[in-house]
Amino acid sequence: MNVRIDDRLLKNDSEVRRVGVAISVDHVSRAFDINGRPLAVLHDISLDITAGEFVVIVGASGCGKSTLLRLIAGLDMPNAGAVFVGGSKVVGPGLDRGIVFQDHRLLPWLTAEENVAAALIARGVPKAERLDVARRYLALVGLTGFETAYPSQLSGGMAQRAAIGRALANDPDVLLLDEPLGALDALTRLKLQNEIVRLSAKNPKTIVLVTHDIEEAVFFADRIVVMDAKPGRIRRIIPVDLPRPRDRSSPGFVALRSAVLDEFIDETH
Ligand SMILES: Nc1ncnc2c1ncn2[C@@H]1O[C@H](COP(=O)(O)OP(=O)(O)O)[C@@H](O)[C@H]1O
Ligand SMILES: [Mg+2]
Numbered sequence: 331m332n333v334r335i336d337d338r339l340l341k342n343d344s345e346v347r348r349v350g351v352a353i354s355v356d357h358v359s360r361a362f363d364i365n366g367r368p369l370a371v372l373h374d375i376s377l378d379i380t381a382g383e384f385v386v387i388v389g390a391s392g393c394g395k396s397t398l399l400r401l402i403a404g405l406d407m408p409n410a411g412a413v414f415v416g417g418s419k420v421v422g423p424g425l426d427r428g429i430v431f432q433d434h435r436l437l438p439w440l441t442a443e444e445n446v447a448a449a450l451i452a453r454g455v456p457k458a459e460r461l462d463v464a465r466r467y468l469a470l471v472g473l474t475g476f477e478t479a480y481p482s483q484l485s486g487g488m489a490q491r492a493a494i495g496r497a498l499a500n501d502p503d504v505l506l507l508d509e510p511l512g513a514l515d516a517l518t519r520l521k522l523q524n525e526i527v528r529l530s531a532k533n534p535k536t537i538v539l540v541t542h543d544i545e546e547a548v549f550f551a552d553r554i555v556v557m558d559a560k561p562g563r564i565r566r567i568i569p570v571d572l573p574r575p576r577d578r579s580s581p582g583f584v585a586l587r588s589a590v591l592d593e594f595i596d597e598t599h
Contacts, residue, residue, distance in 0.1 A: 352504060352536040353379040353402060358411035359561075360397055370561035371397050374411070377555065377564065381503075384530060384537045386551035388544065388590070394562025395540040399508050402538060403429050415504060425453055428497030429506040432513050434489040436481040442468055442492045443477040446499050453500045463499065470533075471495040472525065487518035491525070498533070507539040511546070523549055527575060544594075548587045549576050556593050566593060 355377040361368040372394045379385050387395050400406040401413050404423040413420040415427060436445045446464035455463055465477055471491040481489055490510055497505060507526075511519045523546060530537060541547055547554045554568040568590060572582050 350380055351378045352381040352383070352416060353377075353538070354414040355379075355398070355402070356412050356414065358398075358401060358408045358413060360394070360401065360406070360408050361561075372401075372408075373561035373563045375562070375564060376411075377567075379536060379538065381536055382534050384539070384550055384552045385555060386547040386553075387538065387540045387555045387557060388542060388547050389557030389562070389565075390559050390594075391542065393557045393559035395557060396508050397562070398557075399429070399506050399538065399540055402504070403427055403506050405429075425500045426502050427504045427506055428500060428502040430490070430493050430497045430508070430510045432509040434481065434486075434493040436489060436492055436496070438481050441478045441480055442473060442484065442495075445481070445492060446496045449496045449499050464495075467495040467499045468492065470498065470529065485518075486514050487522060490514065490522065494526075494529070498529070503536060505535045505537045507537065509540050509542070511543075512541070519543075519546075526550070531574075544590050545578065545587055548572070548583060548590060549578065554590060556590070568593075 355375050358372060358375045359370070360372040361370045363369070375398060377385075387398065389395055397406065401408055402415065402420065404413075404420045404427070407421075415424070436442070437448065440448060443461055443464040446467050447460035450460045450463055468474065468477055471494050473488060473491050473495065476484065476488060476492075479488075481492070484492065494510065511522050514522065527550070537550075539550060548570060551570045554570060555564055556566045556568065557563065558565040568586075570586060572580070572586065576583055
């Protein structure tokens with residue numbers, strides 16, 4: 331699993347590209363000014379993510395997980411280092427990356443299908459086709475029958491489905507998920523976890539997901555990236571070689587879940 335196809339480093343003026351690497355976080359640091367003083371949030375993060383890989387980032391609240399995801403999304407820029415997606419240096423958001431946050435961020439004055447259709451404008455989908463394409467993506471995320479519902483008429487889980495459908499609608503290579511299920515009740519979360527596994531099997535993407543739910547991390551990940559705080563840095567990367575679909579009650583799953591949990595309980599690292 332996750333065997334790097336080719337590790338040659340190809341360099342020119344503005345590019346670093348490793349064949350088979352979808353995302354390269356290259357010695358990235360980020361600090362914010364707090365009352366005129368710099369607060370180091372991320373320190374010297376380097377991480378290569380293979381095309382098609384599902385990477386899950388876990389770490390204590392405030393350790394910089396969202397900041398790292400925003401840097402990959404191009405919603406923020408590093409103070410040092412660079413992020414490369416598909417071989418190109420990230421200089422801003424792009425259609426090659428879809429992002430979903432903990433809150434759905436759907437526009438409340440648009441229906442579910444209009445929300446997804448609005449995202450298609452950026453891809454240049456002709457107006458006449460947008461609603462059709464939007465409905466296809468809503469069907470993909472299990473929202474058939476709710477196309478014309480407004481966000482306020484959807485449950486939390488349904489609204490997150492719509493947000494995932496919207497992120498997928500531009501067919502990005504990379505899907506960035508920042509605690510997308512964090513605000514949902516336990517049963518809805520389980521259901522959507524299964525749904526995300528189904529979607530990623532049907533329509534493979536490179537996925538980076540942030541969570542503080544250890545079970546969710548073991549359920550999804552090819553690799554779990556454990557972060558340390560103050561400043562945020564990578565403590566450990568744990569490969570997850572469990573067969574898929576994953577059985578949460580299998581001995582291998584349970585053992586790995588408790589091993590990852592120990593990473594958090596044992597703060598002497
Ligand atoms: N735009 C910003 N300005 C100032 N501080 C920020 C900004 N964004 C994040 N931070 C700070 O960076 C730290 C990490 O935040 P964040 O990446 O959201 O952590 P996490 O997602 O792991 O909980 C926090 O201390 C937060 O207050
Ligand atoms: Mg966060």
